[in-house]
Amino acid sequence: MSRPASLEFAPASPRALLLAVLAMGAVVLLSNVLVQYPINDWLTWGAFSYPLAFLVSNLVNRRFGPRAARRVAWCGFALAVVVSVWVATPRIAVASCSAFIAAQLLDIQVFDRLRRGSWWRAPFIATLCSATLDTAIFWSVAFAGSTLPWISWGTGDLLVKLAMGLCLLAPFRALLWRMAPAVARG
Numbered sequence: 001m002s003r004p005a006s007l008e009f010a011p012a013s014p015r016a017l018l019l020a021v022l023a024m025g026a027v028v029l030l031s032n033v034l035v036q037y038p039i040n041d042w043l044t045w046g047a048f049s050y051p052l053a054f055l056v057s058n059l060v061n062r063r064f065g066p067r068a069a070r071r072v073a074w075c076g077f078a079l080a081v082v083v084s085v086w087v088a089t090p091r092i093a094v095a096s097c098s099a100f101i102a103a104q105l106l107d108i109q110v111f112d113r114l115r116r117g118s119w120w121r122a123p124f125i126a127t128l129c130s131a132t133l134d135t136a137i138f139w140s141v142a143f144a145g146s147t148l149p150w151i152s153w154g155t156g157d158l159l160v161k162l163a164m165g166l167c168l169l170a171p172f173r174a175l176l177w178r179m180a181p182a183v184a185r186g
Contacts, residue, residue, distance in 0.1 A: 024076030
């Protein structure tokens, strides 16, 4: 069964997919390093970089469709596994990789189901759902049972991810417009 013409996706070039995978890998690398540096008892620096992964996923999903977005997520996951083992503790690496793939796949599914609504609805709700899942998995696997204030860090992390999700709507819209074919822009 084919999609209606209004939901046909642009073919994803290998270059576009490679750039998306590299961007995803860079976000995960940066976030895995930054999550190890607390700002205070409520927040680590990783909360500010990680929401960019949802921006990458949502842009790929909007332009090239959920299949290409899943491909980028799985390739980003493989890259994240290699990089995480190299730059993070084993527990953070496992937590990061588990949270990453679960959150990305949820983000892609929610975004795809909501893509027909207002331009901001799909990325915002997908980010809300996936950031919540990501936070729950990451913080509980990475730090549960430790003496660190991981529950407050997780709470602060989620609040920043949601705020960043709102802030990233403007770049999403701007980049979406730049990525659209000239004919679609009008």
